[in-house]
Amino acid sequence: xxxxxxxxxxxxxxxxxxxxxxxxxxxxxxxxxxxxxxxxxxxxxxxxxxxxxxxxxxxxxxxxxxxxxxxxxxxxxxxxxxxxxxxxxxxxxxxxxxxxxxxxxxxxxxxxxxxxxxxxxxxxxxxxxxxxxxxxxxxxxxxxxxxxxxxxxxxxxxxxxxxxxxxxxxxxxxxxxxxxxxxxxxxxxxxxxxxxxxxxxxxxxxxxxxxx
Numbered sequence: 050x051x052x053x054x055x056x057x058x059x060x061x062x063x064x065x066x067x068x069x070x071x072x073x074x075x076x077x078x079x080x081x082x083x084x085x086x087x088x089x090x091x092x093x094x095x096x097x098x099x100x101x102x103x104x105x106x107x108x109x110x111x112x113x114x115x116x117x118x119x120x121x122x123x124x125x126x127x128x129x130x131x132x133x134x135x136x137x138x139x140x141x142x143x144x145x146x147x148x149x150x151x152x153x154x155x156x157x158x159x160x161x162x163x164x165x166x167x168x169x170x171x172x173x174x175x176x177x178x179x180x181x182x183x184x185x186x187x188x189x190x191x192x193x194x195x196x197x198x199x200x201x202x203x204x205x206x207x208x209x210x211x212x213x214x215x216x217x218x219x220x221x222x223x224x225x226x227x228x229x230x231x232x233x234x235x236x237x238x239x240x241x242x243x244x245x246x247x248x249x250x251x252x253x254x255x256x257x258x259x260x261x
Contacts, residue, residue, distance in 0.1 A: 056114030149235030198228030
């Protein structure tokens with residue numbers, strides 16, 4: 050299984066750091082070419098490959114960490130995704146008002162699925178702050194939660210397994226038209242940093258931990 054991140058900004062860099070911490074190789078690409086990713090690759094070491102976007106788009110699981118308005122131009126470079134997984138870590142934002150973009154009531158990942166022909170699109174990694182995402186996911190004896198949602202249950206499960214391998218606790222919110230709206234920008238789960246505690250493994254003091 051190969052993994053790639055498109056975008057080397059705050060979210061893309063944060064996810065790359067978690068891959069390295071988990072000992073997993075990942076390709077990272079940016080629109081400005083491998084040279085734009087080289088400083089991050091040099092910092093994080095040999096598990097990170099600075100790749101061309103074209104090459105990164107060939108991975109089994111592609112994580113989109115680009116501005117939402119750039120998504121279509123990225124995924125259109127692949128005429129047919131052939132059932133490969135696209136993880137939507139983007140946020141559809143009206144930057145003039147810093148409010149959710151008007152998508153006609155549709156989940157943002159549904160638009161990604163329209164553009165990425167025959168991809169299995171899963172929403173994840175974009176609901177919390179990048180600075181939180183970059184931290185050690187183990188907190189107070191528990192693990193920081195990341196959500197997944199999408200219309201392909203098998204793809205949700207694959208991304209959830211990746212999230213667990215990165216050290217997080219995955220919660221599957223179900224289909225895009227329900228779970229996607231909950232975790233996309235402006236949804237009730239946006240910016241929350243929840244900690245999953247093992248059953249019977251948390252003390253009363255640990256249960257009071259608030260992670261921001």
